Amino acid sequence: xxxxxxxxxxxxxxxxxxxxxxxxxxxxxxxxxxxxxxxxxxxxxxxxxxxxxxxxxxxxxxxxxxxxxxxxxxxxxxxxxxxxxxxxxxxxxxxxxxxxxxxxxxxxxxxxxxxxxxxxxxxxxxxxxxxxxxxxxxxxxxxxxxxxxxxxxxxxxxxxxxxxxxxxxxxxxxxxxxxxxxxxxxxxxxxxxxxxxxxxxxxxxxxxxxxxxxxxx
Amino acid sequence: xxxxxxxxxxxxxxxxxxxxxxxxxxxxxxxxxxxxxxxxxxxxxxxxxxxxxxxxxxxxxxxxxxxxxxxxxxxxxxxxxxxxxxxxxxxxxxxxxxxxxxxxxxxxxxxxxxxxxxxxxxxxxxxxxxxxxxxxxxxxxxxxxxxxxxxxxxxxxxxxxxxxxxxxxxxxxxxxxxxxxxxxxxxxxxxxxxxxxxxxxxxxxxxxxxxxxxxxxxxxxxxxxxxx
Amino acid sequence: xxxxxxxxxxxxxxxxxxxxxxxxxxxxxxxxxxxxxxxxxxxxxxxxxxxxxxxxxxxxxxxxxxxxxxxxxxxxxxxxxxxxxxxxxxxxxxxxxxxxxxxxxxxxxxxxxxxxxxxxxxxxxxxxxxxxxxxxxxxxxxxxxxxxxxxxxxxxxxxxxxxxxxxxxxxxxxxxxxxxxxxxxxxxxxxxxxxxxxxxxxxxxxxxxxxxxxxxxxxxxxxxxxxxxxxxxxxxxxxxxxxxxxxxxxxxxxxxxxxxxxxxxxxxxxxxxxxxxxxxxxxxxxxxxxxxxxxxxxxxxxxxxxxxxxxxxxxxxxxxxxxxxxxxxxxxxxxxxxxxxxxxxxxxxxxxxxxx
Numbered sequence: 001x002x003x004x005x006x007x008x009x010x011x012x013x014x015x016x017x018x019x020x021x022x023x024x025x026x027x028x029x030x031x032x033x034x035x036x037x038x039x040x041x042x043x044x045x046x047x048x049x050x051x052x053x054x055x056x057x058x059x060x061x062x063x064x065x066x067x068x069x070x071x072x073x074x075x076x077x078x079x080x081x082x083x084x085x086x087x088x089x090x091x092x093x094x095x096x097x098x099x100x101x102x103x104x105x106x107x108x109x110x111x112x113x114x115x116x117x118x119x120x121x122x123x124x125x126x127x128x129x130x131x132x133x134x135x136x137x138x139x140x141x142x143x144x145x146x147x148x149x150x151x152x153x154x155x156x157x158x159x160x161x162x163x164x165x166x167x168x169x170x171x172x173x174x175x176x177x178x179x180x181x182x183x184x185x186x187x188x189x190x191x192x193x194x195x196x197x198x199x200x201x202x203x204x205x206x207x208x209x210x211x212x213x214x215x216x217x
Numbered sequence: 218x219x220x221x222x223x224x225x226x227x228x229x230x231x232x233x234x235x236x237x238x239x240x241x242x243x244x245x246x247x248x249x250x251x252x253x254x255x256x257x258x259x260x261x262x263x264x265x266x267x268x269x270x271x272x273x274x275x276x277x278x279x280x281x282x283x284x285x286x287x288x289x290x291x292x293x294x295x296x297x298x299x300x301x302x303x304x305x306x307x308x309x310x311x312x313x314x315x316x317x318x319x320x321x322x323x324x325x326x327x328x329x330x331x332x333x334x335x336x337x338x339x340x341x342x343x344x345x346x347x348x349x350x351x352x353x354x355x356x357x358x359x360x361x362x363x364x365x366x367x368x369x370x371x372x373x374x375x376x377x378x379x380x381x382x383x384x385x386x387x388x389x390x391x392x393x394x395x396x397x398x399x400x401x402x403x404x405x406x407x408x409x410x411x412x413x414x415x416x417x418x419x420x421x422x423x424x425x426x427x428x429x430x431x432x433x434x435x436x437x438x439x440x441x442x443x444x445x
Numbered sequence: 446x447x448x449x450x451x452x453x454x455x456x457x458x459x460x461x462x463x464x465x466x467x468x469x470x471x472x473x474x475x476x477x478x479x480x481x482x483x484x485x486x487x488x489x490x491x492x493x494x495x496x497x498x499x500x501x502x503x504x505x506x507x508x509x510x511x512x513x514x515x516x517x518x519x520x521x522x523x524x525x526x527x528x529x530x531x532x533x534x535x536x537x538x539x540x541x542x543x544x545x546x547x548x549x550x551x552x553x554x555x556x557x558x559x560x561x562x563x564x565x566x567x568x569x570x571x572x573x574x575x576x577x578x579x580x581x582x583x584x585x586x587x588x589x590x591x592x593x594x595x596x597x598x599x600x601x602x603x604x605x606x607x608x609x610x611x612x613x614x615x616x617x618x619x620x621x622x623x624x625x626x627x628x629x630x631x632x633x634x635x636x637x638x639x640x641x642x643x644x645x646x647x648x649x650x651x652x653x654x655x656x657x658x659x660x661x662x663x664x665x666x667x668x669x670x671x672x673x674x675x676x677x678x679x680x681x682x683x684x685x686x687x688x689x690x691x692x693x694x695x696x697x698x699x700x701x702x703x704x705x706x707x708x709x710x711x712x713x714x715x716x717x718x719x720x721x722x723x724x725x726x727x728x729x730x731x732x733x734x735x736x737x738x739x740x741x742x743x744x745x746x747x748x749x750x751x752x753x754x755x756x757x758x759x760x761x762x763x764x765x766x767x768x769x770x771x772x773x774x775x776x777x778x779x780x781x782x783x784x785x786x787x788x789x790x791x792x793x794x795x796x797x798x799x800x801x
Contacts, residue, residue, distance in 0.1 A: 049349055066350035072343045075365050084361075085351050125351060134350075301653015302537045302545040309549070311654055312608070312637060393639045396622075412617050413770020413793065 001025060001132060001164050003059050006052040010041045016188040018042065023132060026162040028154070030169055030179035030196070034211060037185040039168045040069065043134045046166065065130035069137050071121030073109035078120050081109045086127035095123040098153050100146065114141040122150055126157050133157070134166045139174065151178055172215045176200060184208050225420035235396070236420060243401040246314055246388065247381040250321035254381075255374050258326045259366075262333025262373075267341040267362060277334065283327035292390025295320045299391070312393040317401070320387040325377040332373035333366065340365050368443035375432050382428065510794050512777045516695035517787065519711045521741065524733070524786055526584070526615065526661045527687040528562060529669065530555045531650050532676035548653035553598065554607035554634055555656035556678045561628050563593035563688055570627065571689055574620055575788065579795055583618060583691060583788040590688040595680050600633035607636045610647070610655035612733055613768050616640035618788035621659075644731035650674065662733040693737055694790055696773075697723075697782035705782070715741045722761040724781035726772050729764030738784045 001024070007017040016038040023029055031039050044050040045058055047066030052058055074081050078101065082092045096102040099119040104112065109120060118141040125133065135154065139147040155178060158165045169175055175182055175196060182199040184192040184207075192199060192208045203209045228236060265276060297303050299311040310316040341362060348358040385403035392399035394408050402425055406418040516522070533552055537545040561567045568586055575583035598604075615621060616638060625636045639649060643662045647669055650658050660666060666685050669675055675684040695705060695714055703723045705714035718725055719742065728735040731750060742748045748755050748762070755762050763781065765772050769789045776783040785793075 047350060049346055063352060065352060068343075068346045068350055070343065071350075072347035074344075074361055075367070084353075121347075128352070130352065297540050301548045301550070302539045303652075304539075306545075306548065306653065312639065393637075395637045395639055398637055411613065411768030411771050413768065413772070413774045414796075 001059070001062060003046065004056070006045065006056065006058050008038075008041055008045050008050070008052045010038065010188075014038065014188050016041050016045070018190050021183070021190075021193075023164040023166060024180070025131075025164050026158060027180040028158055028165040028167055028178050029181050029183060030167045030175035031183045031185060032169060032172065032175055032211075033185035036187075038188040039185055040136055042185065043136045043166070043168055046132070047134050059132065062131035064132045064134065065125050065128065066134045067121060067125045067136060067138055069140065071117065071124070073112060073117050073120065075110060076108070077106050078109050078112065078116075079105040081120055082124045082127060085124050088127070091127060092123065095126055095153065099123055099149050115143060115146060118142055119146060119150065122153065126153060129161045130163055132164045132166065134168070136168045137170060138167070140170065147174070154178065172200065172212065184211070186211070221415050221419050222423075224416045225423060228416055228420045229424065233417075233420075236417065238397055239400050239402055239405050239421065240424070242314065242399065243382065246317050246321065246401055247378060250318045251325060251374060251378040251381050253318070253322045254326040254329050254377050255370070257322070258329030258373070258377075259333055259370055261326075262330040263337050263359075263362065263366065265330065266334040266337025266339075267345075267359075280327050280330050280334070283323075284331055286324070286327075288324055288384050288386035289390060291320055291324050292387035295323075295387070295391045311391065312395055312399055314392070314399060317388045317392045317399060320391050321381050321384065324384060324387055325380050328377050328380060329373045332369060332376065336366060336369040337362065368440060371439055371443060372436055375436050379429060379432055382425065510777060510797060511699050511780070512696050512773070512783070513699050514694045514787075514790065515697050515701055515705045515782075516708070516711055516714050517692050519692075521711045522693040522695075522737075523690050524661055524693050524737070525587070525663060525687050525690045526659065527663075527666055527685045528559050528657060528659050529666060529675040529684055529686065530559060530657045530678050531653075531655055532674055534676075535651075535674040536672070537651070537653050545653070550653070551604055551607055551656045552678075553604040554600070556595075557597050557600075557604070557632065557634065558607050558609070558628065558636065559657060559678060559686065560593040560595045560597050560680070561632070562624070563591055563686065564595075564597070565592070567624065567628075568592070568688070570624055571620065574623055575618075575791070579791045581787075581791060583791065584620065584689045585691060586689055587687060591681055591683075591686050593680060597632055600635075605633065605635055607634055607657070608639065608655045609636050609657055609659060610639045610641075610649045611659040612643045612646055612661060613640050614661070614732065614734060614786045614789055615659055617769060618786070618792065620788070642728075642730045642732035643736065660733060662736050664736065665733075692787050693734065693784055694787050695782065695784055696776065696790060698780040703782065711741055712743070716743045718782050719743060719746055719758075719761075722758075724761050724763060724779050726776045726779070726781045726783045727762060727764045728769065728772055729766040730768075732769075734769060734784060734786060741784070 001022070003018075003021045003023065005019045007015055009015050014036065031042065033039055041050070043066060045052050047064050048059075049066060074084060079092060079096070082096065083089065086092070093102065096105060099122065101116060101119050101123070104116060104120075109117070112120060118138065122138050125135075138154070139150050142150060151174065154165060154167070167175070167178060179196045181194060182196050183190060184199065184205070186207045191205045192203060199208070200212065203212060265273060265280075295316060296311065299305045299308065299316055301311070310319070344362055344365060345358060348361055353361075383403065385407060388399075388401055389404045389407065392401070392404065394400050394404035400408070402421045406421050409415070409418045530552070531550055533548065533550040535548075537548045539545050562571070568590075571584055572582065572586050575581065611621065621638055625638070629635060639655065640646065641649065643660045643665055646658060646660060647665055649655055650669075651674055670684045677684055695711060697703070697705060703714075703717045703721045705717055708714035708717055727738055735750065739749060746758070748758070752764070755764065763775070763779075765775055769785055770793065772783060773785060773790065773793045775781070
């Protein structure tokens with residue numbers, strides 16, 4: 001799967017300008033970078049929620065699923081929320097069980113805590129097969145146990161469906177655990193791209209090195 | 218005042234025919250106008266809240282102006298339009314329940330639009346991001362949005378009903394407070410108080426307050442139910 | 446939300462407490478019992494039982510009305526009621542002053558109602574109205590009044606609705622509520638009564654919203670006719686059909702501090718009130734009663750309907766701008782003088798100053 005090069009002007013006159021990118025099918029690509037580097041904007045443009053400058057298409061002919069940072073719980077039970085995106089109750093039950101929210105199935109989704117909402121939202125988006133699944137910090141609100149369970153689910157989904165996953169994350173360790181390749185963004189530019197091991201162990205760019213040092217890598 | 222209140226309660230308990238007529242006219246006017254306003258106001262409010270299009274800001278300012286329109290101004294306008302010498306005289310609507318309903322629809326539709334617009338403008342962006350992210354179509358997106366709106370539709374309705382039932386300026390002007398025909402609770406209170414007769418006024422006041430209390434109880438109960 | 450609910454609850458409780466507290470005081474028995482038969486007229490149902498032929502007996506109850514009639518049956522105080530049919534070809538104009546030719550009026554219905562009110566049956570009913578309830582006649586038939594013997598047509602779908610614009614004092618006296626159902630029953634019409642002060646009531650007719658008017662202000666009626674808004678219906682001689690009258694009465698506190706009882710005539714009585722600066726309640730609403738009152742003040746005071754004209758008299762001249770009944774309640778409470786039509790005053794007294 002290839003994305004075309006694009007530019008996108010976003011908050012405070014920052015410009016996101018990216019070259020052509022290849023997102024391999026059946027692989028997980030992690031996007032890392034400091035706050036304001038354009039990660040979320042990148043996800044929104046790819047998913048089509050926001051248009052690139054000049055409105056030209058960035059990805060065409062593929063179905064894209066996008067899980068925003070704060071996913072919206074619809075005014076219905078947790079289970080019904082999940083079943084909005086597919087009609088297989090068995091799959092929904094399995095996902096809820098895997099993420100430890102099976103006890104909350106009948107509860108109003110509006111009453112869930114932040115972490116529970118995040119798990120519900122992940123279950124919901126994993127109900128359907130997309131060609132490309134974009135997850136914007138899916139585990140930011142979760143505790144460690146849930147995070148690991150969520151990572152297992154994402155990995156399994158990617159392997160089963162053979163689709164591409166783009167994971168935006170703040171956690172270098174999560175990128176190391178999950179991703180096959182890493183894209184590093186800085187001030188709206190792609191500064192480094194490569195296999196996870198290679199980027200994390202011997203980054204080529206000074207900016208990447210500085211960013212990783214921050215996390216004690 | 219005590220003996221007046223006692224007489225008023227006796228009047229209510231004795232099912233005084235004029236009192237009953239006033240109540241049924243009030244119910245007819247307020248229920249019809251609030252339901253019409255709901256049917257008109259909810260779609261418009263949701264569209265204004267959910268969509269971004271040129272002229273939207275102008276419409277919002279216009280709507281806010283209409284919300285602030287004094288009922289007597291609205292009443293005067295319709296009195297002039299439907300008077301025997303007005304442009305719509307051939308409809309013969311002045312001093313009828315029909316024109317009272319029309320005037321109230323004009324008064325309360327903006328309230329419903331305002332409530333819906335505020336709620337939807339708050340909710341729609343997050344909901345839309347999630348729904349589009351899931352790959353849902355526009356129809357499904359609107360269905361989910363309507364589902365979110367249920368409580369605000371409900372409270373907008375009660376708010377507009379409360380305004381309709383408490384409103385006096387417009388209905389007095391276009392209805393003429395004609396006994397047995399266009400006299401509603403508020404105009405009757407005004408008429409009887411002018412006449413110096415307080416019993417019926419107090420009886421109607423008690424009923425209005427009780428209604429308002431019930432509406433608010435229902436509202437607070439439903440808030441818990443529907444916002445889930 | 447909870448705050449609103451509790452606020453409302455509190456208000457209702459205050460209402461209830463006030464009710465209980467008051468009713469507990471006079472009658473130590475049950476608070477609810479509506480059948481306070483032993484009690485004087487004060488507590489009984491307003492109309493039916495207040496009838497006993499004599500005047501409201503001077504009970505030693507706190508509720509008895511102190512305001513009483515001090516001056517009446519003066520020629521200057523005659524209150525003439527007239528019927529005027531609205532002319533369908535009147536020079537109606539819209540809000541911009543453009544002529545409107547096709548104003549639709551129910552001339553047949555208006556003529557039917559006028560003919561009935563002026564028939565022997567209608568006149569007798571009006572003349573006897575009130576005697577049973579108040580022990581006094583409220584309206585008198587005028588000598589040389591127009592009388593109708595015309596056949597009254599049954600209502601048809603087109604002529605059924607009759608719009609009568611009248612003054613509050615006519616409506617409040619209960620006369621129309623007594624007469625109209627009889628007429629409606631007999632001929633199948635439906636009379637819609639719009640009641641406001643004479644000024645507003647005539648303005649309403651001038652905008653084409655009434656088929657006939659029943660008012661009591663000669664000056665304004667004559668202007669209405671002069672402007673071409675009325676016409677002579679078949680079988681009548683004039684536009685202004687003045688068929689009944691009653692008296693305005695000057696009322697005030699029984700102690701009568703201004704001594705109006707001993708004044709030579711009504712004008713002298715009004716002068717005494719103004720000279721002594723005794724509180725006077727004026728309708729102040731452009732009604733027929735208000736118009737009459739304005740004509741009774743000494744000319745040098747210069748009191749007119751304009752607020753400007755009485756700004757120096759605000760220490761005693763109260764312009765209430767409300768209905769007759771509400772003004773009477775005010776006068777009773779303030780121990781003030783007041784000009785009122787007799788019918789409303791008698792209703793007021795019969796109900797112990799509460800007006801129903």
